[in-house]
Amino acid sequence: MDGEGRSIADDSVPSAAETPTLAHVARLAKVSENTVSRVIRNKGPIAPETRLRVNAAIDALGYVPNRAAGSLASSSSPIIGVILPSLSNIVFPEVLRGINAGLIGTSYRPMIGVTDYSLETEQDIISSLLAWHPAAIITTGFEHTTAARRMLEGSRVRIAELMDIDDRPIDLAVGLSHREAGRAMARHLVQRGYSRIGYVGHDWTADRRARLRYEGLCEGLSETGLSLVAEYRTEAPSSTLEGRRALASLLADGAAIDAAAFSNDDMAVGGFMHCMAAGMPVPDGLALMGFNGLEIGQVLPKPLTTVLSNRFAIGKTAIEALLETPQRPQEARIIDTGFSIIEGATA
Amino acid sequence: MDGEGRSIADDSVPSAAETPTLAHVARLAKVSENTVSRVIRNKGPIAPETRLRVNAAIDALGYVPNRAAGSLASSSSPIIGVILPSLSNIVFPEVLRGINAGLIGTSYRPMIGVTDYSLETEQDIISSLLAWHPAAIITTGFEHTTAARRMLEGSRVRIAELMDIDDRPIDLAVGLSHREAGRAMARHLVQRGYSRIGYVGHDWTADRRARLRYEGLCEGLSETGLSLVAEYRTEAPSSTLEGRRALASLLADGAAIDAAAFSNDDMAVGGFMHCMAAGMPVPDGLALMGFNGLEIGQVLPKPLTTVLSNRFAIGKTAIEALLETPQRPQEARIIDTGFSIIEGATA
DNA sequence: CTGTTAGCGCATTCAA
């Protein structure tokens, strides 16, 4: 006996350790389960007092809808699959931060996967995310395995490809033109009067965008009749440490440059550290320019001249565009979140 | 007509845009759905050839189990709820990286929530994560609202509380003693011969661990007959910029210190930048010590003396301990991932 | 505006 005066069949109140279900709420509110469901999802017309009764019952029981059941019944779930190349590079947590910001106030939640820059890993993650029938999948770049592309295109799930807009998206692309950013770097350095420009980069086999910036840089220079006078690429992923080493190597090779364009801010900050340690004045001895606009670059004794890439905005904008249109549209869309030069003191 | 020579009832092959289900696989492999389910979950005895047939059918159809259905039926899901205070502070993405590393090779996926250091937000996130009946929930610290604590304790879900071990966990705690880390900082500075020690910190109303380190620092000093000779706390969250400002303010107030202990590395790196910009020699004019062991501190012209906090290990260890024991054990457990002094060149 | 009727796709009893 777990109740007094209640008939055996009365399970309007869930017993002790039992979690309440729609049925419990429905009974307590004296309506059908369906009505409770409608109230919760804010769907269809509900009489104000009915809504009140239902909400009271929900509160009384501390009812929390079972998402698995909801997803199964509706064959769709309030999950946003988020695929990131890496968590080591601060850039991607910042994108995730934007995604999260765009999700506040909704009942969607990000479910994440990290590819480590492997397209095969991305494919596995896509498959396992699709198993949840998510509302959307957000990934980076336009490169996917054939199987991955087929899965993405074949699903009715909305797809966003972030960071880059220099190619044709499956559904939605949000980011900036890295090629244009590279050209802008070239123009800036030339305008500032530098003419012997070197490039310091990291391994770009997995980082297509770094390569696009490099190409833009070269194009931008050649438009003014210049070209790179020296370049050095490490075989490691980008990091401050690598940047420091790479600039040191480039200079040790005797490169006669007056400015160094780096593949990104991590590398550039490392370069700055090398200059400090080596007693090389910046920018008079050597000008430095990065890409991304990370906080750390702006706290250097001389703020780094760089290109702001708006990572947060990329994530937030993507989510907003995705949630605005739950169905995948006929036409793919591209949203350019742009970039801007941060005029620091190093170039 | 969508097939030739096939009877109307033959749906062993899902039609065009239809995603295959267990039933499709079962029919193709000529076994019951049940058997397919067993093969997939590796449960119960299966005849080798049956397994082969089933796997072949799975591959042929490109079958991917519907997670919502599985979760509903088993009332548990391969989700790890991960609650982080922030994504702006690199420390938490690193913990997430550890969690992700511990999840590789499993079918669990992290579903994340960000509290922005608000306990009320944490409570909401806990409730919405519990709606998925996750395998575990990982959060930080021991402070939760009463309702949140009730939910966590009441659920049969495994709970890990990360970062800190200076209190009693609900189920599992993984981290380090921040109080001890503070004492270690004090001991290190004193051993190095510094005696006029100042403290530079950030807002700790939401960051209990920074406060614990501060208390440990004070205790450690007093054990050697010393005490802080100056301190400055900004009202902002920690950042390099704030660290730079804070040290500048402390020194502008005329503090006569020979060493500054910072609340963390972000603040300490900012302090280093101030010294560089102000022409103050480190460590001879002023010694600096941080906490965390971030990469950026190690790339400064002089590597930062700091305390390594093993964020990656915290995340990875937590996952491993959680997955090892799916049921919540009777006794709560504490795993100390420890810390170690990084003997840099700034103190 | 509300209730009734059917599943969603799988895991979990039980039998065989």
Place this chain on the structure above:
DNA sequence: TTGAATGCGCTAACAG
């Protein structure tokens, strides 16, 4: 070693 039956908790038609 395998199969048949049952239901997880909810949403989605359709009536009324």
